Amino acid sequence: MLAGVSLDYYARLEQGRERRPSDQVLDALARVFHLDAEAAEYLRRLARTRARRCGVDGEDEQVIAHVLRLLDSWDHGPAHVLNRRTDVLAQNALSVALFEG
Structure with missing residues (x-):
């Protein structure tokens, strides 16, 4: 306010x-x-x-494939991958639902 x-x-x-x-x-x-x-x-x-768009800064912007697969399979709770500036680089469906709603 x-x-x-x-x-x-x-x-x-x-x-x-x-x-x-x-x-x-x-x-x-x-x-x-x-x-x-x-x-x-x-x-x-x-x-x-x-x-700036993800991927511009370098390696800390890349989420490796097995982590993406893990996120996709994780249904126990919200999960996301952040970079050093706390930008969300990847997230599972529960995380999307939680933070968009």
């Missing part, structure tokens, strides 16, 4: 489902969180990095 964004939009940002936050949203979040100039710039760099 303080940043002028809806709870749903903020949740999508936190979960990585919103990939292209505007500069105005990033500035508002930096203001609300009382970030100094260095931290605010780091937030902007993180947001721009997350907006």
